[in-house]
Amino acid sequence: MKTACIPSQDKQYSIGKIVCLARNYAEHIKELGNETPAAPVLFMKPATSVIGDGEAVRIPSYSSECHYEVELAVLIGSEARNVPAETALEYVAGYGVAIDMTLRDVQNQLKGKGLPWEIAKGFDTACPLSAFVPAAAITDPQALNLKLAVNGVERQNGWSSDMITTVARIIAHVSSIFTLEPGDILLTGTPSGVGAVVAGDVMTAEIVSIGRITIPVA
Numbered sequence: 001m002k003t004a005c006i007p008s009q010d011k012q013y014s015i016g017k018i019v020c021l022a023r024n025y026a027e028h029i030k031e032l033g034n035e036t037p038a039a040p041v042l043f044m045k046p047a048t049s050v051i052g053d054g055e056a057v058r059i060p061s062y063s064s065e066c067h068y069e070v071e072l073a074v075l076i077g078s079e080a081r082n083v084p085a086e087t088a089l090e091y092v093a094g095y096g097v098a099i100d101m102t103l104r105d106v107q108n109q110l111k112g113k114g115l116p117w118e119i120a121k122g123f124d125t126a127c128p129l130s131a132f133v134p135a136a137a138i139t140d141p142q143a144l145n146l147k148l149a150v151n152g153v154e155r156q157n158g159w160s161s162d163m164i165t166t167v168a169r170i171i172a173h174v175s176s177i178f179t180l181e182p183g184d185i186l187l188t189g190t191p192s193g194v195g196a197v198v199a200g201d202v203m204t205a206e207i208v209s210i211g212r213i214t215i216p217v218a
Helices: 026-032 085-091 104-112 167-175
Strands: 003-006 011-014 018-022 041-045 066-068 070-076 092-099 145-150 153-159 185-187 195-197 202-207 211-216
Touching: 003 092, 070 145, 070 167, 070 202, 085 092, 085 167, 092 202, 092 211, 167 185
Parallel strands: 018 185
Antiparallel strands: 003 011, 018 041, 066 195, 070 092, 070 185, 145 153, 145 202, 202 211
């Protein structure tokens, strides 16, 4: 069973569902040539896609274009159903660093046919994830600097203040559709600068004041 931990509090949560937001940064929408959505676009990853610091991403044989996307991860600490944005952050246990690995060629093929694209997002090793810092340690989740480097060269550098839908509004929206339970994780979208990695590359993802993970590609 995959777990999410808050080391400073010696707490572990069994990971439930991982609900992810697509197209939540305007510059990332532009770089992929997508339209800005009228409402949050959601997809999901299974808990089996999670790996930790130092573990390797393994690109499936059915893809030849695997992209990185650094994201703020939000760990839910208590049951949330139809919660208002004004109190939504009270349901957060912690914040972490995630990389949303995406098989871009597979995703584009499926999108072009109007089909779901979970196999481009939910494959084994598709969700590198750090340990979490307590929610109380982060004064404002909309004032965080997200970075990702490949082989030591910076590729992404953005701010959570540029999110189209804030963390609080994401929780409110998602909890109006799915009941959020302790151990559920939200991935909140990626800033611009996404690109491909290949076997032998090493990714370093960081959110200042939260943490850093180093993930090789096998």
